[in-house]
Amino acid sequence: MEAVAVATAFVRHDGEVLATHRSEDAQTYPGQWGGVSGVIEPGEDPVGDEETPVEAARREVHEEVGLSDLDHVRTGTPLTIEAPEYDATFEVTPVLFDAPGREIDLGVELQSAEWLPATELLRRETVPRLFESYQRVAPSxxxxxxxxxxxxxxxxxxxxxxxxxxxxxxxxxxxxxxxxxxxxxxxxxxxxxxxxxxxxxxxxxxxxxxxxxxxxxxxxxxxxxxxxxxxxxxxxxxxxxxxxxxxxxxxxxxxxxxxxxxxxxxxxEAAMRAAGLVSGWHVLTLSRSSTVFEALQADTAAALSIAESRPAREGIDVAETLAAAIDAPITVHTDAAIAHRLASAGVDAVLVGADAILPDGGVINKTGTRGAAIAAAREGIPVYVAAASDKITTSEGVNLESGHPAAVYDGGAAVDVTNPTFDVTPADAITGIVTERGVLEPGDVSEIVERLRALEPAGAR
Incomplete structure (x- = not known):
């Protein structure tokens, strides 16, 4: 039997994957449901290289459903599928992408497509071992x-x-x-x-x-x-x-x-409320919060100052992505320049996300948030946190994560290295917390804490 290398793309958006319904005239598995699949093209002799599975998957997604600007999440280990009815053995490599939106343009080899919870694939007539293929790239x-x-x-x-x-x-x-x-x-x-x-x-x-x-x-x-x-x-x-x-x-x-x-x-909802709050303002932000990103993507702010957020520098990716999507002018700067920027650039507000909101109204977020909030207080600039109320923690204790020391220093000198990835901003340095419920003051958090405690397993209450 012929060995055929295939890439199968699972395209995800907002917790669902795109399932495609193959045409009744498809050469293989007509009328069945699948991801977006295609043969990995060989290189052209004498110098061409074979496509990688990711390249093949991107091409197929663009050709079959018209999606581009995909974010590659991971590539799974290949799955061997014997197909004697086609005198072939398919070596299927699954690839997971995140898509920026859901609008699709169906190609001629598909009769329909749907965005579905991945488990719905278990209830459809699919190409062989589709869910098993998905599991190899699914979150864990x-x-x-x-x-x-x-x-x-x-x-x-x-x-x-x-x-x-x-x-x-x-x-x-x-x-x-x-x-x-x-x-x-x-x-x-x-x-x-x-x-x-x-x-x-x-x-x-x-x-x-x-x-x-x-x-x-x-x-x-x-x-x-x-x-x-x-x-x-x-x-x-x-x-x-x-x-x-x-x-x-x-x-x-x-x-x-x-x-x-x-x-x-x-x-x-929290993002929409934050977008309305900062309308017409020069906003300074740091790190990458999906809620803050959605708020800024609404293009209501007059200008943006974005700190690079070392050591991973995720602020650079945020700035580049927003620059391609909105009209507001964007300035990128170092983390060390945050205080200077607040003092001299006409910033109207600081808007950051949160990994957790403490019961007293303090906020755990990417390292640098505390310094930015304290510097903003010095200049009389309000600091807002955009986050759904589910980010309120019921724990009084603080558990801060740290990154690998080599991200800061990997030399040979006899020095200690610390790489804290989160810090705590005190409640008195925060003007308001923008949630789906509206803008909360730090003192409003305690009621929600009690409601969230009621959700905890009996042994943890």
Whole structure:
């Protein structure tokens, strides 16, 4: 049989993947559902190189569904699929991309396409071993724990995807014992100790599953600042968890999907409120918060000053992406220049995200936030934090993560190296916290803390 190298792209947006319905005239697997697949093209003799799986996947996505500007997330290990009906062996390499939007343009080889929770692939007539291929690039506890490129809100969505995917697979396999899901939820809660939003959203999903109130997930007619639809949450944001875990995998799958929808809606509402707040202002920001990014992408600010945010310099990526999307002038500067910029550039407000909001109204965020807030106070400039209320932590303690020392110094001198990636900004240095509920003052946080504590497992309360 002929060996055929194939790349299969899984394109993700807002917690769902793009499933394509192959034409009835397709050469292989007509009428079945898949990702976006195509043969990896060989190089042209004598000097051409074969396409990489990522290159082939990008090409196929552009040709078949018209999407570009994809963010490559990861490439999975190849999967060998015997296909005697086609006298071939397919070596399928899965590739995961994040897409900036959902608008597609179908190619002639497809009859339709849908954005779906990945577990819906288990209920469709698909090309062979499609979900197994997806699992090789899907988020995992390990990928959530190791991710140092994305903010807490995005990682909370990834955590809910992990819970959803495992629950959906148990449903497909006919398993009814959910003890494994309780264990998985515990691992996800502890994957990123500094990220309260991840813990709160996993807690809510489990409590919702136990409560049986996860049927209301849907799509609202509201829109994010970038114009995409916002999924609607169910009515009760604070279901009480049971003392004994009794939810079925089907309950957990539905609740995780509902949790993703609720999280997206909350984050989008916070971003929209922040965009309205800073309208016409010169805004200074640092690091990469998905909520702040969405707010700035609305192009309501008059000007932006963006600190590079060493050592990873994620502020540079934020500045480059926004420069291609909005009209406001953007100035990039070093972290050390934040105080100077606040004193001399006519900045009207500092707008930052949060990895966690402490019960006293203080904020844990990327290192440099504290210094920026203190410098802003010196100049009489307000400091706003844009974050969904799920980022409020119920813990009085502070658990700060650190990066690898080599990111700061990898020389041979006999010096100690520290690379704190988060710091704590005190409540009295923060003007307001912009949430989906409106602008909270630090003193307004305590009521929400009590509601979030009610979501925690019985043993943790």
């Amino acid at each position: 506890v390990q990928s959530v724990a190791a991710d140092d490129e994305h903010g807490a809100a995005e990682l909370s969505i990834r955590a809910l995807e992990v819970l959803r995917d495992r629950a959906g697979l148990l449903v497909a396999e006919g398993e009814s014992d959910a003890d494994e899901l309780q264990y998985l939820a515990n691992r996800l809660r502890e994957a990123r100790p500094s990220m309260a939003v991840l813990r709160n959203r996993v807690n809510r999903a489990i409590a919702t599953a136990e409560d049986g109130d996860s049927e209301g997930a849907g799509t609202a007619n509201d829109a994010t600042p970038s114009g995409d639809p916002v999924p609607a949450p169910t009515d009760d944001p604070y279901p009480a968890p049971a003392d004994d875990f009794a939810a079925t995998p089907a309950d957990v799958e539905r609740a995780a999907i509902d949790g993703i929808n609720r999280a997206l809606a909350g984050d989008a």
